Amino acid sequence: MGRAGQALKQVLNTYGISQNQLASAMGIGRSTVNHWVNDKRDPLADTIPDIVAALERLDKASAQDFLVLYLGRTVYLRNSP
Template sequence: MGRAGKALKQVLETYDINQNQLAVAMGLGRSSINRWVNENRDPAADAVLEIVEGLEKINESAAKDFLNLYLGRFSQNDEQ
């Protein structure tokens, strides 16, 4: 399991967004976010799109970083 959960965890920590904030923005229960962040379950493809949309409501830069990390476009040290 992994890439989405790792990317999401990093973005939440970097942008100081808590799981509840994202859950509210996405209209989900916090338990779903928690399962993804702790890599107990991978989000489905449509959920990845919802994660992006939820992050955009909170912080557009966080949404962009999530996509970049998830898609593997940039390493953590690359300039954007």
């Protein structure tokens, strides 16, 4: 499984966020998220900011954890207005 898919699967499980919730927050189909978390397809690099933004709306801590898991290091998110 790709690093992004692994990180996303772990974050969704940890924070109790459903694939449907993430898909809805991103404005995409649930099957796309399902493909990411089940190692059928990795999200494109330009999709990562969209994943982070959607996770921030659902649970800010989940976005931070996703980035740490995905990048392998701590990242600081800007405060949203």
